[in-house]
Amino acid sequence: MPHSYYIPSIQKTHSxxxxxxxxxxxxxxxxxxxDFAPLKKSxxxxxxxxxxxxxxxxPAWQRQELELVGKIQNGQSYRLNFFGTSEYWIILKxxxxxxxxxxxxxxxADKCTFLENKxxxxxxxxxxxNQILYQLVCGLYCPIKQDEIRQQLFALLPKDVxxxxxxxxxxxxxxxxxxTTVQGIVSEKRIxxxxxxxxxxxxxxxxxxRPETPPPPLIDGTxxxxxxxxxxxxxxxxxx
Numbered sequence: 001m002p003h004s005y006y007i008p009s010i011q012k013t014h015s016x017x018x019x020x021x022x023x024x025x026x027x028x029x030x031x032x033x034x035d036f037a038p039l040k041k042s043x044x045x046x047x048x049x050x051x052x053x054x055x056x057x058x059p060a061w062q063r064q065e066l067e068l069v070g071k072i073q074n075g076q077s078y079r080l081n082f083f084g085t086s087e088y089w090i091i092l093k094x095x096x097x098x099x100x101x102x103x104x105x106x107x108x109a110d111k112c113t114f115l116e117n118k119x120x121x122x123x124x125x126x127x128x129x130n131q132i133l134y135q136l137v138c139g140l141y142c143p144i145k146q147d148e149i150r151q152q153l154f155a156l157l158p159k160d161v162x163x164x165x166x167x168x169x170x171x172x173x174x175x176x177x178x179x180t181t182v183q184g185i186v187s188e189k190r191i192x193x194x195x196x197x198x199x200x201x202x203x204x205x206x207x208x209x210r211p212e213t214p215p216p217p218l219i220d221g222t223x224x225x226x227x228x229x230x231x232x233x234x235x236x237x238x239x240x
Contacts (some may be wrong), residue, residue, distance in 0.1 A: 003029065003073055008053040011087070019051065026080055027065035028072075028091065029055030033100060052094050070112065083170035130161045 003180065005028065010019070020031035035052040072078050078091040079131060103111070134157060141150045 002032070002054065002056055004097045005053045005055070005068065005072065006092045006094040007053065007089050008092070009048050010051045012047060012049055012052060012088060018055065020083075022089075023053055023081065024058070025056065027058070027061065029069065030058050037096065054097070054098070054100070058189050060237075127161075130157050133157060134161050 016034055019034055022032050023029065031053055032080070033054040035051045035054075037052065039048055039050055061069075068078065072091060073093050075093060080089040080091055082088065101108070132156070137150060137153045141147075141153075143150060
């Protein structure tokens with residue numbers, strides 16, 4: 001069964017053949033591949049690096065070697081000493097092992113570039129989706145009476161999400177920069193018409209004249225511009 005070891009610190013002067021022979025002679029397996037990586041806390045150390053050693057089982061293993069490998073794979077550390085020197089290696093179980101590949105260096109680099117571009121594209125789509133959710137939450141819940149649930153939903157979104165503000169010269173709606181639902185837009189138009197009519201009624205009462213603006217039309221679902229609005233019955237005063 002293949003297994004892998006991790007040596008946190010090892011001298012760069014050691015060759016692949018030397019490392020493989022030491023691992024094999026210590027009964028840790030037959031080395032199939034060795035990967036090197038910078039030290040996690042290098043402190044600009046240029047003489048040491050880390051090693052990931054991948055091994056296959058040794059057919060000549062005895063019970064003692066099997067127990068040693070089993071202990072390391074179960075999370076215990078093993079100190080490999082070199083006779084006649086003060087140097088030693090700490091052997092640990094390797095985690096998050098990189099699988100062997102048949103691709104060359106250029107192919108791996110191209111694959112990484114492709115994946116980086118894909119991740120960037122997905123991040124842009126996710127940002128757009130979060131902005132849309134922000135707009136929907138703002139449009140569905142009243143900031144005065146339903147602010148608590150608004151804030152709870154906003155907490156589920158990333159903190160850097162910003163509302164979509166469209167630069168426009170259209171000043172028809174006083175809430176043009178505030179997200180709202182289609183029903184709200186249609187209701188806003190009707191409110192504006194009612195406000196005009198109320199103003200004319202006030203003026204007519206003052207001047208004793210009939211208002212010129214007709215009442216807002218009732219919505220029967222046939223007008224494409226107001227299909228989303230709710231039907232509203234408005235009774236208008238009969239003018240003599």
